[in-house]
Amino acid sequence: MLSLARFWAKNPGHGAFLGVRTQADARWVMRQTETDQRAEQVRIALEAYEGPLLRYALRFTTDVETARDIVQDTFLSLCRAERVPCDGGLKAWLFTVCRNRALDLWRKERRMTPLDETQLRERPGETPPASTVLERRERADHVLALVGALPERQQEVIRLKFQEGLSYREISEVTGHSVSHVGVLLHHAMATLRRRLSEFAAEA
């Protein structure tokens, strides 16, 4: 976060960088000519997106190590790409490359096991979430479980929207679905989730 602050101080124009969605359609910036610019960009991206990308990559593989490889490759692509989008477009770009890489590997290894929420949390070597309030934990588990029960396409879109904060358009870029299809998927997923959540609340 400190480096972010430094970066913004040096480059006030980049205030919209990271996490803030821009509405602009023109995404691609001219290729970078200076290595430090790219290096700085990569470092910032690393800091902001390492975790979320890993979380996303884990949707595609059960193995943490493979997920790490995928994410490392993604960042290496960023280092080497001739042109990268600036600011708001970078996030979607990273997720797209990550997804493609993950699918490449999946095809190569032909291993696609549906991810179970319990598996995710029982990974060795991962620190458990900080929250200790039981009630909250229970509800969190439940929400995660409900999301996990959705069909794959809907699940992916829900996560990209609510976990990663991507817009419809960005989700469309990343997944290859059309924007309207993304809307339809989200709508159905939300309807299912709302229904199940209200059933749960009714029981509680």
Add this chain to the structure above:
Amino acid sequence: MNLDANDPRLTAYALGELEDTERAEMERLLAGDESARRLVEEIRRTGELLARELGAEHCPHLSDAQRRAIERQADGGGVVSLAERRRGRCWSTAGLGRSVAGLAASLFVVATVFGVALLNFQAARGPRVVDRLSEMSSERVDHTAPPHGMERDEVAMIWEDQLAQPGEGAEGSVGSDEVSGEKAPVDGSVCYEWNQPVDSFSTTGGTASKERYYYDPALGTRSSGDIVSGDGGGGGHDWPADAKPKVQSGPPAREITLRGHRVANSPADAADNDGDGLCDSDLVELSMTETRDEGVRPKGDGNGRIVSINGDWEFDGPRTETLVPGTTPLGDEEGGLREAYDRIVDNPFKRVADDPLSTFSIDVDTAAYANVRRFLRSGTRPPRDAARIEELINYFTYDYPQPAGEHPFSVNVDVASCPWTPDHRLVRIGLQGREMAGGRPACNLVFLLDVSGSMNEPNKLPLVKEALSMLANQLTGSDRVAMVVYAGASGLVLPTTPGDDKQAILTALENLQAGGSTNGGEGIELAYKTAAESFLEGQANRVILCTDGDFNVGVTDRGALVRLIEEKAKTGVFLSVLGFGMGNLQDATLEQLADKGNGNYAYIDTSAEAKKVLVDQLGGTLVTIAKDVKIQVEFNPLAVEAFRLIGYENRVLQHQDFNDDTKDAGEIGAGHTVTALYEIVPSGTGADLPGVDPLLYQKPRELTDAANSGELMNVSLRYKLPDADTSTLLIEPVVDGGAGIGEAADDFRFAAAVAGFGMILRDSEHKGAATLDSVRELAAGGLGTDPHGYRTEFLELVELAKAVVPQATGE
């Protein structure tokens, strides 16, 4: 109007995804709908809950080593040693005790060895490398110790290194799916795809289907299918993910082919009779090229992925319109035989003494031009009968004046010398349809889509979806759209929907899948029925048929199909036909259907053409301003000895059909132009034409006073307004001003050039002295402003034609 709970806009609105007009519209609708507002609130709350809970989900981390590697790469390259690049289980079981430095050192040595081996390809080294490759590309899931004492992934990485940074040994960056350090294709988003039949490979027993992969040099591979759902369709096939797209900068210095065997890793695989762990017959074959500039590289078709795996996989080559220079698009050799064109016999010269009349129906179809272009671009000569000259000429728009009077179109005639036979004269008749001023009439459209198996090609169904999306995006609330598909069974996939419900329309388009065989007849019935049900009185009602024309099942009898369309056309619903694809294109059928259906026929081979037909010229495609338009020309025997109508061979009418309002003819759409050319032999030239013997019972016709008027000919036109049953007559006498072709309007010269081109393609006996060079010169002189670049494109086609049409030595 109450909002439907299924409306995805509710969620989009709740999540702040709607923009401007849509949002305003939504707010307006919500204002009057209490339950919908509550729903939106619920959605919002659920969204917040999800964001909270999902956002708190724990994120894992990269290892420090990995992070350092990335940072180092960002700082400008350098070695990424194996220690920093983890590659799965192999590494984690391999030997954590090894020192990083030691490994890197041994790696370097090995890499150099391999590097040397590759650059100086020795047969002795070959098999080992090949074994690696086959391992890389195998479906082996078991990552236990690979043979030869090497880590599987170390080998993979060395290979990648060699490819990524040739000549640097183990130096250089680790490869992955992007073009590293070389120039990406000019249009950075070039994608191409190939089909890999899964059924012959699958060991997971998934559904047999084709998958498509797109490769984007910047972003890596993506697939068009939904792999994430894991429906088994992904099993069994593979290709080296680290092969790179190729942009070759110079001729290859040396070509190396490596062949290897696929590793047998399951009982379902091809036989492994000698038990060596390799499939006996499956081959992995990689072609490498070595050039001075780039060293050893995988060889593509100029820019493609390189895998060519015997039997089950073919690399089909790029199939998108953005081609990288040097590549040749796929021709569909076998399928080419299935294309069907009606035989055309050129209109001959007719002597005025025998028959002074010429009668024909106008035609606004443009398909032949797009079709001819498709052939020429793929380096083949178009079939003679595919080059319908009137369609070539009418592809272009000409600058005729807008109609001023009561008639929906203006009639413009001019005369000049004939470029290919200077003694002759050339007459140009041009009709200009009235542009739509302001709004166009509301449209009631039914898309009738062929989703049979034959449409399952990248230049067919996906292009259909794209084209219709372009069209749908221009519709408004007063328009209506429905969608009917036919393939085996036919069905209404989108009931009549208002044109502003883009969600529903685009979703329905999106969900189209190809499969089954075609039963065109039933689909057509359903489409017309749907159109009739939502008929808009006095507006534009149209069925838009999108197909490759391959009617395989059911009403295969073309005559019966045509009669069906004819009958339906009488109900006031017109038909537009959009032809797609190659190989199965039943051009003659499609043209006839459009003709009988009171509509027009266009061939769509690229997005650009789709845009031309469905966006730029939308008015013409959708809105008919005059139907059953017929032309009858009477030539003055004092001025004209013989004449020839260029093109329109399959539009010629009997003379008595001109006055007969029950006889069907062509339609003009809003803004459309129609151009027809006559080649005239002036009287006194002494044309050597076969004539009829003098009659026994009649004297030769007597001339009237009108013959002395100095007029060349008289053009009569009949047309009906779109919902009229009786025709209106227009008369336009023509005087020859004696101009030479050089003084004629740009448009006239260009049209003449196109006619000449058509005649050359058809190898017509009437082409006179026309050559591709003279055609090009004439066209270049007539380019005019060419706002869309269509005419310049024509010049390119003339050049392309030189390669495939044998030329007589020019003068």
